[in-house]
Amino acid sequence: MTYVRLVGLYFKIGILNELQYRVNFFVQIFQSILSLIVALGGLAVVFDHTTNLNGWTSPELLAVVGVYFMIGGLINLVIQPSMQRFMEDVRQGTLDFTLVKPQDAQLLVSIRQIQIWKLVDVLIGIVVLGIGLTQVGKTVGIEQALGFGIALIAGGAIVYSFWLILATCAFWFVRIDNILVIFESMYEAGRWPVGIYPGWLQFTLTFLVPIAFAVTVPAEALTGRLTPQTLIGALALAAVMLTVSRIFWRIGMRHYSGASA
Amino acid sequence: MAGLLSIYREHIKVEVALKMQYRVGTLLNMLQMAVEPIVYLVVWRTVAAAQGGEVGGFDNSELAAYYIIFTFMRQFVAATGLWLFEWRIREGQMSTLLLRPLHPIHADIAENISYKVFSSIALIPILIVMALVFEARFTAPWWAWLLFIPAACLGAAIRFIAQYALAMVGFWTTRLDAIWQMYSISQTFFGGTLAPLALLPVPLQVIASLLPFRWILAFPIELAMGRLATDEIIGGFIAQLLWIVGTTVVLIAGWRIAVKRYGAVGG
Numbered sequence: 001m002t003y004v005r006l007v008g009l010y011f012k013i014g015i016l017n018e019l020q021y022r023v024n025f026f027v028q029i030f031q032s033i034l035s036l037i038v039a040l041g042g043l044a045v046v047f048d049h050t051t052n053l054n055g056w057t058s059p060e061l062l063a064v065v066g067v068y069f070m071i072g073g074l075i076n077l078v079i080q081p082s083m084q085r086f087m088e089d090v091r092q093g094t095l096d097f098t099l100v101k102p103q104d105a106q107l108l109v110s111i112r113q114i115q116i117w118k119l120v121d122v123l124i125g126i127v128v129l130g131i132g133l134t135q136v137g138k139t140v141g142i143e144q145a146l147g148f149g150i151a152l153i154a155g156g157a158i159v160y161s162f163w164l165i166l167a168t169c170a171f172w173f174v175r176i177d178n179i180l181v182i183f184e185s186m187y188e189a190g191r192w193p194v195g196i197y198p199g200w201l202q203f204t205l206t207f208l209v210p211i212a213f214a215v216t217v218p219a220e221a222l223t224g225r226l227t228p229q230t231l232i233g234a235l236a237l238a239a240v241m242l243t244v245s246r247i248f249w250r251i252g253m254r255h256y257s258g259a260s261a
Numbered sequence: 262m263a264g265l266l267s268i269y270r271e272h273i274k275v276e277v278a279l280k281m282q283y284r285v286g287t288l289l290n291m292l293q294m295a296v297e298p299i300v301y302l303v304v305w306r307t308v309a310a311a312q313g314g315e316v317g318g319f320d321n322s323e324l325a326a327y328y329i330i331f332t333f334m335r336q337f338v339a340a341t342g343l344w345l346f347e348w349r350i351r352e353g354q355m356s357t358l359l360l361r362p363l364h365p366i367h368a369d370i371a372e373n374i375s376y377k378v379f380s381s382i383a384l385i386p387i388l389i390v391m392a393l394v395f396e397a398r399f400t401a402p403w404w405a406w407l408l409f410i411p412a413a414c415l416g417a418a419i420r421f422i423a424q425y426a427l428a429m430v431g432f433w434t435t436r437l438d439a440i441w442q443m444y445s446i447s448q449t450f451f452g453g454t455l456a457p458l459a460l461l462p463v464p465l466q467v468i469a470s471l472l473p474f475r476w477i478l479a480f481p482i483e484l485a486m487g488r489l490a491t492d493e494i495i496g497g498f499i500a501q502l503l504w505i506v507g508t509t510v511v512l513i514a515g516w517r518i519a520v521k522r523y524g525a526v527g528g
Contacts, residue, residue: 030439034446038455042304045456049316050308178289185296192300196307198394201299 006103007111014078014114028117032069032124039065039191054196056223059135061193064219066129068191071155071214073121075187079160081113083167084180090170095256106249110164133222140222147221147231154231154238155214161241162210164249171252183209190215213237268363272371280379291383295332295391301455302328302395317460323486325395327457329388330482335454336380337413338477340421341369343437343444346428351435355523366425373421401487408494412481415501419508420477426512432519447472453479459488473508476501 018024043065047058056064086109089095098108133140140148166183169176186204190211194202206212213234220226280287305324309316319327349355358365391397401409427444431437449455450465452474458466469475480497483489489497 027439031442034442038446038449041450042301042455045461046304046308048462049460050311052311053304054307054311178286182289182293182296185293188297189300192304197303200394201303 002103003107006107010108010111011114014112015116018114018116025117025120028120032120036069036124036128039068042191054193056193057136059132059137060219060223062132062135063129063222064132064193064215065191066125066127066132067219067222068215069121069125069128071125071152071159071190071218072187073118073123073125074156075159075163076115076121077118078111078114079163081115082110083163085109085113087167087170087176090256099256105253106164106246110160129222136223138224144222144224144226147226148218151213151218151221151226151231151234154234155210155218157238158210158234158241159214161238161245164245168245168249168252171255187211193219210237210241265367268367269371269374272368273375276372276375277379280375284383287380287383291336291380291387294336294384295387297454298328298332298335299391305456305460306395317457318488319457319460322396322398323400324457325392325397326399327482327486329391329395329397330485331453331478332391333381333384333388334413334416334478334482335452336384337377338417338420339376339380340417340424341373341428343424343428343431343441346431347435347437350431350523359520359523369425370421377417399485401485405484405487405489409481409485412484412497412501415498415505416477416481419473419501419504422505422508422512423473423477426508426515429512429515429519432522448474448478451475451479452477453482458483470500473504476504 043058043061046053047061051057053061086095089098089109095109098112099105101108162183166176166179186209189197189201189205194205194212194216197205202212217226217230217234220230302324305316305319306321309319309321309324314320316324349358355365358368424444427440428437430440434440450461451458451469451472455461458469458475458479461469469479476497480501484494484497
C-alpha cells in the first residue's frame, strides 16, 4: 500500500514539474503528428501494392501501429526518462540521495522522472488502435480483451526489466548511451509484426531486444491470433526477466561506490 | 588557393585524430543507421513475396541492393547537424567562429569530409553483412557505377549547402529542432527511405521531383541500380547542378543578412 501511495506521489511531483514547461506540450504534439504521418504513410504505400502483409490486413496493421504508439508512449513517459536520470546519477554520484531514502531504491529510481507530455503518444495510440479495430469489423470479445490486457502487462514488465538491466550496467561502464540509442532505433522495428522478419532478426527482436512481446503479442491478442502457449510464454518470460533484473540490480548496487559527490 | 588547401589538410588531420577516439561509438552509430533501411527492406520483401516475388519491378535481391546502397548514401550525404548550429548560436559559440579570418563553413566542410571518410569505412563491414544475409545482387553496368561517384558527391554537396542555408533560420529562432524534424520526415517520403520512389503513387513522385531530396538521395541510388535511361541520367545531373546553384545563392544571401542579425547569447 505504501508503494502505491509512493508511486502516486512521485507522479504528482513529476506532473507538477513538467507543467512548468507548457510549450513542450505543443512541441510534443508536433512530434507525435510527424511520427504518426510516417507510420500511416508507410502503411498506405505498402498497402497500395498488396492486400495483406504476411497474413495481416491493413486495418489489423493499423491496430499494431496503435499498440506501438501506446507502448512507446508508456516507455517514454516513465521508464526511459527515469532510467536515463538514474544513469546520470550514477555518473555524478548523486544516486547517494536516493539510496539514503527509507524505501526500496529500485522502485524509487524507476518512477522518479516523468515526461508527462508523452501521454499524447499514448492517447494517439489508443485512438489509432480504436480506429483499426473498428475497421477490422470483428467484435473484440472478453477473451481477446483479457488476453490483450495480460499481454500488455507482461510486455510492459519485460521491457521494463530489459531497461533496468541495461541501466544497471552503468554501475560498471559509465557510458552506455550508444547501446540505448540502438535500442531506441530497434524499437522502430516493432511498428511491423515481428513475423515478417527473417528468423535471426525475429530472435533478436524477441529475446535480445524484446519488442515482440511488447507490441506484436498484444496486437495478436486483439486480432484473435494469440495462442495460449504464447501468452503463457510471455508471462513466464516476464517473471524470469523481473527476477533476473532484480538480482542484477542488487549485484550492481553492491558495486556502487559513489563518485565525486 | 594553396593556402586554403593547406588549411583544409590541417583541419582534416585534426578531425580524423579526434574521430579515432570514438571508433566503437562510430561503429555502433553505423549499426543504428542500418536498422531503419533493414526494416523497410524486410517489409518490401514481404510485399514482394505476397505479389509473386516482385513488386514494382524489384525482386528480392534488387530490393536488398537498393537498401544497401541507400544505407551507404544516407550516411554519405549526412551534413553538419542542425543541432550543432543551434548550440553554437544559443551558447554564443558563433562569436569565436565569426572572429576568425576565414568563413566558418571551411572548417565545417573539412570536418564533414573527414566524417564521410571515417563513417564510410565503419559502414563497409555492415554493408557486406547485409549483402550476404539478404543476398543482394548488383546488376548495374560499370559506367553506371562510375557515374554514381559524381552523382553521390553532388547529392552530398546539395545536402550540405541546403542544410547550411537552413541553419541560418536559427539566427532568428535560436531553436532548429522543428525544422530538422520537418526535413527528416520529408526525406523519409521523398528521398526513397519508405520505398524506392518508383513504388510511390504518381502524385507523390511528381512532388518528389520538385523537391531536393530526390536529387540528394534517390537519384544516385537509382543510377547505381542501373534503372535509369540516358535522358533520365542527364536530366538528373542537370537537376543536381540547378539545386547546387539555387541553394548556394540562398546560402550566400542568407548568410549576409543572418550575420547582421546575430547577437551573442551566453558565451
